[in-house]
Structures are given as C-alpha cells and as structure tokens.
Amino acid sequence: MMKATRGSLLGIEHLEAGEILKILTLARRMNPQKPQTLLRGKKVLLLFYEASTRTRSSFEIAAKSLGAMTTLVLSSGSSIEKGESLLDTGYTLRGVGADVIVMRHPHAGAPHLMAQHLDIPVINAGDGMHEHPSQALLDAYTILRRKKTFKGLQIAIVGDIYHSRVARSNIHLLSKFGAKITLAGPPELLPETAATLAPGLHIVRTAEEAVRGADVVMVLRVQKERLAGMKISLQDYIARYQITLQRLKLAKKDALLMHPGPIIRGLELTWEVADCPQSMIVEEVRNGVIVRMAILARALGKAK
Numbered sequence: 651m652m653k654a655t656r657g658s659l660l661g662i663e664h665l666e667a668g669e670i671l672k673i674l675t676l677a678r679r680m681n682p683q684k685p686q687t688l689l690r691g692k693k694v695l696l697l698f699y700e701a702s703t704r705t706r707s708s709f710e711i712a713a714k715s716l717g718a719m720t721t722l723v724l725s726s727g728s729s730i731e732k733g734e735s736l737l738d739t740g741y742t743l744r745g746v747g748a749d750v751i752v753m754r755h756p757h758a759g760a761p762h763l764m765a766q767h768l769d770i771p772v773i774n775a776g777d778g779m780h781e782h783p784s785q786a787l788l789d790a791y792t793i794l795r796r797k798k799t800f801k802g803l804q805i806a807i808v809g810d811i812y813h814s815r816v817a818r819s820n821i822h823l824l825s826k827f828g829a830k831i832t833l834a835g836p837p838e839l840l841p842e843t844a845a846t847l848a849p850g851l852h853i854v855r856t857a858e859e860a861v862r863g864a865d866v867v868m869v870l871r872v873q874k875e876r877l878a879g880m881k882i883s884l885q886d887y888i889a890r891y892q893i894t895l896q897r898l899k900l901a902k903k904d905a906l907l908m909h910p911g912p913i914i915r916g917l918e919l920t921w922e923v924a925d926c927p928q929s930m931i932v933e934e935v936r937n938g939v940i941v942r943m944a945i946l947a948r949a950l951g952k953a954k
C-alpha cells in the first residue's frame with residue numbers, strides 16, 4: 651500500500667502531538683484580513699460529496715487568503731453523478747492541475763484511499779462517521795486561546811456521539827494532551843464501546859453529570875441524516891440532553907460552550923444558550939479560517 655503524500659491531513663488519531671502543536675502555532679501567524687501570497691499559483695481543489703457550509707467556505711477563504719486558486723467540485727452536477735469512481739475523479743482533478751485536494755465524503759476512509767493513490771496531499775474535510783480533523787484543530791485552537799492549556803481541563807461532550815466525526819477527532823486530540831473527557835448521550839447515540847476510543851474516557855447517562863464542573867461543554871447535533879432506522883424520540887432527547895441555561899450553570903462559571911455547527915436551536919441547545927456570553931460558536935467559525943490557512947500552508951510545504 652502506498653503512503654499518503656507528506657502534508658496530508660487524514661485524521662487526528664495517528665497525528666503526533668508535536669505535529670498538532672506545530673499546526674496550532676502556525677495558525678497563530680495567519681491573518682485572513684491581511685492577504686498573503688504564500689500559496690500563489692497553487693490550485694486547491696475542494697471536492698465535496700456531502701453538504702457543508704462552514705468547512706467548505708472556510709477552506710475556500712483560507713486558500714484565497716494565501717493567494718491560491720480554488721475550484722469547487724460537488725457530487726451533484728459533476729461526473730460523480732454519472733458513476734465516475736472516487737479514484738477516477740481524483741486522477742481527473744490531479745490531471746487538471748490540483749496541488750492539494752480537500753475532500754468530504756460520506757464513507758469513512760475515502761480520503762485515505764485517495765491519498766494512497768495520488769501524489770499530492772489530501773485533506774480530510776470529514777469522512778462519514780470517522781474523523782473531522784480540521785474541526786478538532788480549530789476547536790483546540792479556540793480552547794487554547796481561552797484556557798491556555800489542555801492539561802486537567804474537564805471537557806463534557808453531549809449529544810449524538812455515535813454519528814459524530816467531530817466528537818471522534820476531538821476525543822483523540824484532547825486526550826493526547828491530558829484533558830479529562832466525559833461523554834453524555836442516550837444509549838442509542840452513545841454506545842458503551844465509545845469508551846474504547848481513548849484511555850480514561852468517562853461515559854455518563856445524564857447531561858447534568860457531564861456538565862457539572864466542566865471547563866468546556868461541547869454540544870453535538872442529532873444527525874438526523876444518519877439515523878436510518880434508529881428510533882430516537884426528539885422530545886425525550888430534549889427533556890434529557892438539551893443544553894439549557896440551567897444545565898450550563900452546572901459547569902464552571904467561565905466554562906466555554908462549543909458546537910461545531912450547524913446548530914439546531916431548540917433541539918440540542920436552547921436559543922439563549924446559543925447566544926449566551928460563553929458561546930464560542932461564532933469564534934470557532936472565525937478560528938476555522940485561520941486554522942485551515944495553517945493546514946493548507948503545511949500541506950503545500952510552506953509551514954516554515
């Protein structure tokens with residue numbers, strides 16, 4: 651099996667802590683308000699087989715802020731609809747001159763397959779229920795800016811953990827740096843096997859237990875598009891797991907409220923919580939551009 655090209659970012663699980671810190675340090679030097687020419691002449695291909703707002707737009711703005719050109723290929727309206735295989739699409743995009751491919755795909759491992767067959771870096775912008783490394787990096791960046799260290803931080807992750815690639819990448823990242831993670835959700839959306847994702851993970855069945863004393867409360871969307879056959883009562887979910895101001899008050903006074911988006915107000919969190927002073931939701935999006943600038947610079951060998 652061929653190895654992925656240097657600079658690829660396929661997941662957090664196998665990324666060394668030192669590499670993660672390098673990306674976060676590089677991100678601090680990035681500023682989308684001051685356009686740069688670091689990636690002038692480079693072609694960034696955005697290949698999206700699944701819906702995206704934040705990830706897609708911020709990778710595009712990140713690339714353009716560094717002087718690169720971008721082209722967007724969506725599964726609908728492209729030859730993917732005509733049955734072209736993933737690898738043939740990859741060879742085509744390489745053929746038109748792509749220097750890096752940023753891709754989102756409904757199947758776990760799709761970016762890894764692409765990376766093994768192409769001689770350019772591939773960035774995973776979310777693969778099925780597997781990983782979403784750029785989201786974990788921007789969440790880490792957001793936490794570090796506010797809390798200065800991960801060590802000893804108590805992180806509560808509440809919601810649909812089973813379907814969440816964001817949860818998986820965040821768990822891998824935060825546990826590498828000594829954070830204490832508690833997961834909460836109904837058994838259908840949080841199987842006991844989740845405890846094997848990282849050493850020291852704690853699973854609880856009430857939102858209150860997870861949130862009490864937390865430094866960071868990460869809320870996840872119920873991924874209706876992946877529920878296929880699962881019977882989840884949303885009323886029940888709201889009653890037991892919705893993050894309300896009352897539940898948020900159980901966390902530390904200066905706790906951060908995070909959510910990768912899209913948020914569904916009135917379901918996994920209330921309107922007031924989404925807009926409360928502790929909410930990092932908009933800041934996460936803003937930091938996403940900076941962190942993705944760093945990811946692209948690293949991918950194209952400009953991470954000096």
Ligand code: ASP
Pocket residue numbers: 776782815816870871873910911912
């Ligand atoms: N935007 C995130 C993702 O693509 C989270 C979500 O969709 O709920 O995984």
